[in-house]
Amino acid sequence: MNQEIEIEFKNLLNEAEYQTLLNQVFDSTSQEYVQTNVYFDTTDFLLKEHSCALRIRIKDKYAEMTLKTPFEGHHKELNLSLDKEEAEELISRGFFSVPVEINTILMKENLPSIDTVKRIADLKTRRIEKTTEDGLILLDKSWYSDTIDYELEVESHSIEKGAKLFQTILSDFSIPERKTENKIARAFKASRTDKT
DSSP states (O other), rough: OEEEEEEEEEEEEOOOHHHHHHHHTTTSEOOOOOEEEEEEOOOOOOHHTTOOOOEEETTEEEEEEEEEEEEHHHHHHHOOOEOHHHHHHHHHHHHEEOOOHHHHHHTTTTTEEEESEEEEEEEEEEEEEEESOOOOOEEEEETTTTEEEEEEEEEEOOOHHHHHHHHHHHHHHTTHHHOOOOOHHHHHHHHHHOOO
């Protein structure tokens, strides 16, 4: 069981900006896939309160459960592999008891342990990615509730290289930097709006 530090930079895009990046940054060597993210939290949103997130992601025949915990403006990630059938069962049930590994990490990070979680939001993403020397460039089109949004992400092992790559893309394509919440926050807000 190991945690990885996730250094990422995000920016929401409008549809025209998305199409421009799609046509000018990505090519036939880029990877494309669809993934479904289903987010979970306690009934009193204890994870959200501590800037954490828990999701199950399904991609083709592969599934994983991921706990994100805060780390210096970025995140640490713990990924647990799941059988696709097991992931689909947890999602369809809508709640489950938290695996021991999740609580081990929460306690290690001086965060409260949790017993059970419930399904709070769903989000489907068409993702295209391109690997560069300085990091991974990701272009996402996501569907959740009645919303479609577009997002640029840059992931890197280095804050400096990741920030430089991110800023270069924004500058080269005259895209304004926008305050961008993470996907779970956007999906959660939209799901709450749907129910009011």
